[in-house]
Amino acid sequence: MALQILWFVLWGILWAVYFMLDGFDLGAGTLYNFLARSEREKSLVRRALGPVWDGNEVWLLTAGGATFAAFPSAYASLFSFLYTALLLVLFALIVRGVSIEFRAKGETASWKKGWDLGLGIGSFLPAFLFGVAFGNLFRGLPIDARGYHGTLLTLLNPYGLLTGVFFLSFFLVHGAVWVAFRTEGEFGARAHTLAGRLWWILLVAAVNFLVLSYFETNLAANYLHSPVLLVVPVLTVLALLGIKLYLVKNKTGMAFVFSCATILLVTATGLIGLYPNLILSRTDPASSLTIFNSSSSPMTLTIMTVVALVFVPIVIGYQTWIYRVFRKKLTDDTGGILY
Amino acid sequence: MDVLTLSRIQFAVTVMFHFIFVPLTLGLAWLLAWWEHRYVKTGDEKFLRLVKYWGRLFLINFGLGIVTGITMEFQFGMNWSAYARYVGDIFGAPLAIEALAAFFLESSLIGLWVFGWNKISKKAHARVMALIALAANLSGLVIILANGWMQRPVGYVLRNGRAEMDDFLALLTNSYGWAMFAHTLISAFACTGFFVLGISAWHLRRRNETDLFKTSFRTAALFALVFTVLTAFSGDQNGIQVGRYQPPKLAAMESHWETRAGAPFAVFSWPDPKNEKNVFEFLKIPNGLSLMTFHSANAEVKGLKDLPPAERPPVLVTFLSFRFMVLLGVFFIAMALWAWIKGRQGKWGDNPLLLRILPWVIPLPYIAIQLGWLVAEIGRQPWIVYGLMKTSDAVSTAVSSSQVIFSLIGFTLLYGTLAVVDITLLMKHARKGPDVDTSAILNTAKV
Numbered sequence: 001m002a003l004q005i006l007w008f009v010l011w012g013i014l015w016a017v018y019f020m021l022d023g024f025d026l027g028a029g030t031l032y033n034f035l036a037r038s039e040r041e042k043s044l045v046r047r048a049l050g051p052v053w054d055g056n057e058v059w060l061l062t063a064g065g066a067t068f069a070a071f072p073s074a075y076a077s078l079f080s081f082l083y084t085a086l087l088l089v090l091f092a093l094i095v096r097g098v099s100i101e102f103r104a105k106g107e108t109a110s111w112k113k114g115w116d117l118g119l120g121i122g123s124f125l126p127a128f129l130f131g132v133a134f135g136n137l138f139r140g141l142p143i144d145a146r147g148y149h150g151t152l153l154t155l156l157n158p159y160g161l162l163t164g165v166f167f168l169s170f171f172l173v174h175g176a177v178w179v180a181f182r183t184e185g186e187f188g189a190r191a192h193t194l195a196g197r198l199w200w201i202l203l204v205a206a207v208n209f210l211v212l213s214y215f216e217t218n219l220a221a222n223y224l225h226s227p228v229l230l231v232v233p234v235l236t237v238l239a240l241l242g243i244k245l246y247l248v249k250n251k252t253g254m255a256f257v258f259s260c261a262t263i264l265l266v267t268a269t270g271l272i273g274l275y276p277n278l279i280l281s282r283t284d285p286a287s288s289l290t291i292f293n294s295s296s297s298p299m300t301l302t303i304m305t306v307v308a309l310v311f312v313p314i315v316i317g318y319q320t321w322i323y324r325v326f327r328k329k330l331t332d333d334t335g336g337i338l339y
Numbered sequence: 340m341d342v343l344t345l346s347r348i349q350f351a352v353t354v355m356f357h358f359i360f361v362p363l364t365l366g367l368a369w370l371l372a373w374w375e376h377r378y379v380k381t382g383d384e385k386f387l388r389l390v391k392y393w394g395r396l397f398l399i400n401f402g403l404g405i406v407t408g409i410t411m412e413f414q415f416g417m418n419w420s421a422y423a424r425y426v427g428d429i430f431g432a433p434l435a436i437e438a439l440a441a442f443f444l445e446s447s448l449i450g451l452w453v454f455g456w457n458k459i460s461k462k463a464h465a466r467v468m469a470l471i472a473l474a475a476n477l478s479g480l481v482i483i484l485a486n487g488w489m490q491r492p493v494g495y496v497l498r499n500g501r502a503e504m505d506d507f508l509a510l511l512t513n514s515y516g517w518a519m520f521a522h523t524l525i526s527a528f529a530c531t532g533f534f535v536l537g538i539s540a541w542h543l544r545r546r547n548e549t550d551l552f553k554t555s556f557r558t559a560a561l562f563a564l565v566f567t568v569l570t571a572f573s574g575d576q577n578g579i580q581v582g583r584y585q586p587p588k589l590a591a592m593e594s595h596w597e598t599r600a601g602a603p604f605a606v607f608s609w610p611d612p613k614n615e616k617n618v619f620e621f622l623k624i625p626n627g628l629s630l631m632t633f634h635s636a637n638a639e640v641k642g643l644k645d646l647p648p649a650e651r652p653p654v655l656v657t658f659l660s661f662r663f664m665v666l667l668g669v670f671f672i673a674m675a676l677w678a679w680i681k682g683r684q685g686k687w688g689d690n691p692l693l694l695r696i697l698p699w700v701i702p703l704p705y706i707a708i709q710l711g712w713l714v715a716e717i718g719r720q721p722w723i724v725y726g727l728m729k730t731s732d733a734v735s736t737a738v739s740s741s742q743v744i745f746s747l748i749g750f751t752l753l754y755g756t757l758a759v760v761d762i763t764l765l766m767k768h769a770r771k772g773p774d775v776d777t778s779a780i781l782n783t784a785k786v
Binding site (some may be wrong): 047051053054055057058061062064065068069070072073075076077078079080081083086087091093094095097098101102105106147297299300303304307308311312318322337338 | 403407427438447448454455735736737738746753757
């Protein structure tokens with residue numbers, strides 16, 4: 001019982017940190033072709049992502065691995081039910097990764113243009129599709145005792161699409177703030193302005209998401225049952241306002257901190273509402289996969305708890321160190337990069 | 340085609356593609372760490388140039404290994420959800436541990452290594468590559484222990500309608516997995532040796548940067564020699580494990596039909612699975628098979644006829660893959676010895692033949708490694724977990740064949756394109772030599 005709840009929390013943390021870290025890669029990658037006008041500016045964006053995107057993406061792999069190890073039935077159902085949607089995410093992430101790596105290894109204009117496009121699309125699709133997927137998890141999937149009764153199109157319902165837009169606008173703000181934080185001068189100012197404008201879109205999407213969630217999903221039930229939990233969404237709203245406040249104050253570093261906090265808190269808000277379900281059925285509640293009926297044995301959960309408690313802090317430690325190494329604003333001096 | 344066949348083809352295509360990029364990552368990371376260590380110790384610029392040249396090739400290879408690895412984890416849930424559900428309690432743990440303990444380190448540090456040349460001390464930078472090498476190898480260990488569990492399931496009990504973990508230590512100390520890991524890692528080092536030898540030879544023949552490429556040639560020759568020989572020893576250890584824990588695979592590898600003590604080994608033979616015998620057997624060595632497999636002349640070797648045909652692995656492909664792998668292995672030892680002797684004598688110009696052949700040898704270790712995996716995976720059929728779960732019971736039920744046709748076509752197109760691009764890039768940068776003007780790539784001049 002306690003172990004399953006602990007693993008639900010850990011599972012949530014892994015997803016939240018993934019969204020927090022890869023969120024700015026995906027956002028900046030989507031904006032890349034629009035925001036950066038010259039080769040120099042493109043180089044700045046790529047160098048803002050280059051040292052960290054790979055390590056950020058592993059949080060997704062770990063979230064997947066943790067789902068497999070801690071809730072194998074949920075893992076099996078989720079990945080086979082959402083086969084085509086996940087396939088598209090996978091293809092996009094592959095294209096995103098190789099675009100960053102390959103782009104610097106050729107010289108022709110068409111080569112660069114092709115991989116620029118790859119980075120843009122490979123970042124946009126996951127940003128949007130993760131939202132669609134989580135929207136559908138919140139809303140519930142058409143599952144009964146005989147299995148899943150839906151297709152890719154089932155996922156593209158208004159609520160799923162809205163959650164997709166919500167996630168996308170989130171990552172766009174997050175990415176724009178990251179670029180503004182990492183760069184200086186005219187380009188940094190442009191990224192800063194863009195972040196400020198995108199924030200309004202995010203606000204509209206967030207309000208719509210909250211309202212529609214109340215009518216379309218059962219996420220509110222846990223909050224109505226224990227109102228003390230409402231502190232999480234309230235903090236989320238405050239953090240969201242904090243992004244704007246620090247953008248106005250021209251403190252992009254703090255704006256980024258608040259943007260990180262908002263993403264962590266939004267994920268927490270959603271997952272608290274989902275608890276104790278992992279895969280909710282909207283047609284047959286008895287067929288929902290919860291953390292209790294889909295978990296691993298106590299032994300596996302215990303072993304994985306020890307492993308996670310040892311390694312997650314170590315990972316956070318060296319990733320923090322790497323972020324500190326690259327904390328200085330990017331300049332035009334590209335010496336010391338191996339291309 | 341049904342979902343099962345399509346999913347098997349898709350898994351084979353994606354895992355074989357993934358494993359094109361793994362061996363070089365496992366081995367070249369250590370050579371880079373060594374040269375960078377030498378640079379820090381001696382201050383000799385030659386070593387720095389070696390690191391940058393081979394590092395560029397390493398990175399072109401590394402990226403694809405990383406992104407194609409994610410596919411493998413996803414597929415266990417997407418295509419093999421019945422498997423994930425039945426054995427996830429024990430099989431999921433190593434996958435999660437691999438991500439937490441190894442993959443995180445490797446992926447986080449690679450960015451630091453590429454972008455951090457002026458940001459951390461030279462010594463720390465060299466250590467980062469050593470850590471990348473260690474993490475990559477550790478990652479291989481944990482994944483192969485998971486595969487080892489599919490080959491020889493240990494430490495589980497059947498409870499609650501699934502295989503649950505009973506003894507985690509048994510999984511970690513599974514002799515089958517360790518033998519496979521040793522063979523995989525060592526052969527990956529041998530493969531790396533031939534990669535470096537081949538490219539160094541190409542440049543030496545053209546007298547480009549002879550001082551630099553002599554150094555990489557010599558290091559790689561020693562590396563290749565040591566690890567081709569060790570590949571043979573580790574392969575023998577693997578054979579013992581197969582003979583002990585998966586007799587049908589061994590019987591298929593050797594096309595051995597009748598169970599008998601003191602089984603002979605035929606140097607040349609050809610299986611005839613329909614009639615459950617071999618078409619011919621030449622050069623029979625008495626007791627050879629018993630000796631090779633169990634290191635004992637009179638040991639009993641189980642034959643394929645012990646099992647009904649439906650329980651046997653495909654004989655011809657297992658047999659041929661094994662034979663060609665071994666044949667290539669012998670050829671590699673001879674080539675590595677030749678390169679090592681000539682490298683020591685320093686007779687470069689006198690040996691255009693060696694220098695001409697070596698670039699063409701580069702693909703062969705990759706082929707040998709793929710053949711080895713064919714033996715390991717096809718030889719285990721019809722089981723996905725040997726003796727515990729059939730492959731046909733493991734496939735997803737919620738997935739339609741049209742979905743898998745779509746994904747298989749997608750993977751083929753995407754991976755095909757990436758393969759062409761990657762190999763073209765590798766060849767281009769390998770030919771270019773160590774000095775690359777990066778300002779043209781970065782366009783930093785035009786501010």
